[in-house]
Amino acid sequence: MELLKAAGYPVLATCGGIALCATCAIEILSGGQYLAPAIDQELDMLDMLPESIDAMRLACQLRLGPEMDGMVIRLAGQDHE
Numbered sequence: 001m002e003l004l005k006a007a008g009y010p011v012l013a014t015c016g017g018i019a020l021c022a023t024c025a026i027e028i029l030s031g032g033q034y035l036a037p038a039i040d041q042e043l044d045m046l047d048m049l050p051e052s053i054d055a056m057r058l059a060c061q062l063r064l065g066p067e068m069d070g071m072v073i074r075l076a077g078q079d080h081e
């Protein structure tokens, strides 16, 4: 989430990264197989999204690591990747 914001993407992140707003929701289009599974609080927030699908994650709950290299995402509610 911080990386997306720093890069200028329109991520509101109104809760500051504590999984309470879902304004950082992203869809993992490819390369997400090495991410840690979502915890219950993240899953609860994702369930509240109108476009909730299995590939959605909260960007604020993802830790950057080499496993994310090459991962392709789409911001929730956005048409571009």
Ligand code: FES
Pocket: 001, 012, 013, 014, 015, 016, 017, 018, 019, 020, 021, 022, 023, 024, 025, 045, 058, 059, 060, 061
């Ligand atoms: S910044 Fe609020 S849920 Fe991620």
